[in-house]
Every structure is written in C-alpha cells, then in structure tokens.
Amino acid sequence: MNLYRIRFQTSELQPPPYAHAIELKLELSREKIKYEFELSYLDRDQLTESEILEEGFSLDESVHLRGALGTNWVDFLQNLLKKTEKTFPTEIEESQDYWEVMHENEAFYPKNSGLWKCFVEEFHQAALEQNSLERPLEVQVWRVEPAQTTKYRFLGSFEKREFKLTANNKVVNNFDFGKLNNFLKDYYSGDFIFEKAFESTPKKAGLHVEYGDGMWFLLGEALLVKPSKIISWIESHP
Incomplete structure (x- = not known):
C-alpha cells in the first residue's frame, strides 16, 4: 500500500x-x-x-x-x-x-x-x-438589461476539483481549478452594503451578485468593487 x-x-x-x-x-x-x-x-x-x-x-x-x-x-x-x-x-x-x-x-x-x-x-x-458539512461554492450573477436577463452561475467543488461557469443553465466555461482562488479574491474583495441588499428577484438594470444565501447585491449600490473584477469573469467564455 x-x-x-x-x-x-x-x-x-x-x-x-x-x-x-x-x-x-x-x-x-x-x-x-x-x-x-x-x-x-x-x-x-x-x-x-x-x-x-x-x-x-x-x-x-x-x-x-x-x-x-x-x-x-x-x-x-x-x-x-x-x-x-x-x-x-x-x-x-x-x-x-x-x-x-x-x-x-x-x-x-x-x-x-x-x-x-x-x-x-x-x-x-x-x-x-x-461529509456534507459544507456546500460546494455557488455564486450567481444576473445581468439585467431592458431586453433580457442573463443568469450566470459560478460552481466550484473542492471535492471534485472543478470550477465552471454556466449561462442560463448551459456550461460555457470549465476553468482550471487553480483559478478559483483568484475568483474568490475578486468576488469577495469589495465593500458590502448589507442594508441595500435584497432577497427578491432582481429587476433593476445592472449586475446583481448572490453568494449562496439568497441576498442580492447590485454592483455599484450594494456591492462596491471595481466593475472589471466582476465583469471579466462572466465575459471569460468563448
């Protein structure tokens, strides 16, 4: 052995x-x-x-x-x-x-x-x-525009060493697992204004981010971070 x-x-x-x-x-x-x-x-x-x-x-x-x-x-x-x-x-x-x-x-x-x-x-x-003591990573980003809403999800599993992006439930990018830490730094590095976060379905135009707890943060209002840190990841697919 x-x-x-x-x-x-x-x-x-x-x-x-x-x-x-x-x-x-x-x-x-x-x-x-x-x-x-x-x-x-x-x-x-x-x-x-x-x-x-x-x-x-x-x-x-x-x-x-x-x-x-x-x-x-x-x-x-x-x-x-x-x-x-x-x-x-x-x-x-x-x-x-x-x-x-x-x-x-x-x-x-x-x-x-x-x-x-x-x-x-x-x-x-x-x-x-x-051992079901923690859930795999799931971060949602909804891009709300007048004509349509695109629903992105970042899914990360340490158990499987997988990190992928879906758009409207279709896998659009399988990242190298080693990029997960950079993603976490970008997506968790901002200032969170919790009193401006909300639980209802996002409708206001813009980028809304949800970190797995049901609370939505509108970029520029409830989430203050350099926009490119959010946008670059959802635009990384072919």
Whole structure:
C-alpha cells in the first residue's frame, strides 16, 4: 500500500484561537485517495468563550473526517510530490510552521511548504464537502438589461476539483481549478452594503451578485468593487 502521513502545526508564535494542528493519513492508489483528516485547535483553554466567539470562531470546530477522493486529487498530490524537495532539519525557528510528511520509513520537511499548506487547506475543504458539512461554492450573477436577463452561475467543488461557469443553465466555461482562488479574491474583495441588499428577484438594470444565501447585491449600490473584477469573469467564455 502507498501510505502517507502528513502532520502540520502552526508556529509557536500563532496564538489561540488560531493555533491548530492537522494530521492527514492517506492511502494512495491510481483511482482514489482514502483519507482520515483530523483538525484540532490548540490552547483554547487559555481563552474565555466570549474571546473565542469574538474572533469569529465557534466553540468547537475540531473535526475528524474519513472518506475517499477521486483521480483529480490523485493527480494533484502526485504532481505536488514530484516538485517537492525534501529537507531534514533538526530544529526549526519558532516563527516557522511545523511539517512532517512521512512515506514508508522516511519523514521529511517539504521545502515548498507554501504549496503543501495550500494542499492541506484545499483537502480540508474537500473533506468538509464530501461529509456534507459544507456546500460546494455557488455564486450567481444576473445581468439585467431592458431586453433580457442573463443568469450566470459560478460552481466550484473542492471535492471534485472543478470550477465552471454556466449561462442560463448551459456550461460555457470549465476553468482550471487553480483559478478559483483568484475568483474568490475578486468576488469577495469589495465593500458590502448589507442594508441595500435584497432577497427578491432582481429587476433593476445592472449586475446583481448572490453568494449562496439568497441576498442580492447590485454592483455599484450594494456591492462596491471595481466593475472589471466582476465583469471579466462572466465575459471569460468563448
């Protein structure tokens, strides 16, 4: 069996409630990755419940998940392993995160730890989706014009490593999954004027954006962001 164990812990300088540790056990085959994913938050006993809640956390966010992900994840992990340089430090700085990737009888610290952190974060999201703890991404954009309304939907799945755009329920673009983070930065970087958002079907001319909670934000009124950040994505299809 092709077994891996990945252990990660935030640096000693990371305070609670943000400090956490992750252990990921993987069984890799050609068709799938069987996994056991465990996330534990550290040193929260040093804080009061209100201090944890004030930072935007809930009181118990530790998770222990099991499942299996498909070939897209197999390919992603294999490509990451190919471009990983192994290092074997005897100690690390207190400002450094702790890493240990174990395969067979060898344990190493990956030099490209930033890419491994992205891998673990995306794997976490995929496991949450697969275990029905979070829904896949869905963002709607309606372009309301006098003659017609075009209904766009951006659909992103970490479990399947898919990111696509539909227009009036027809797929018009299958993006490279790696572009999803850029999309999220563009679509969530604006100022949201919640008192101007609404739940009813958009009718006013313009671009209306909905983020999965039923609330619509009209670009330029309820959503203040550079228009090109919204428009460039819906005009990216052939």
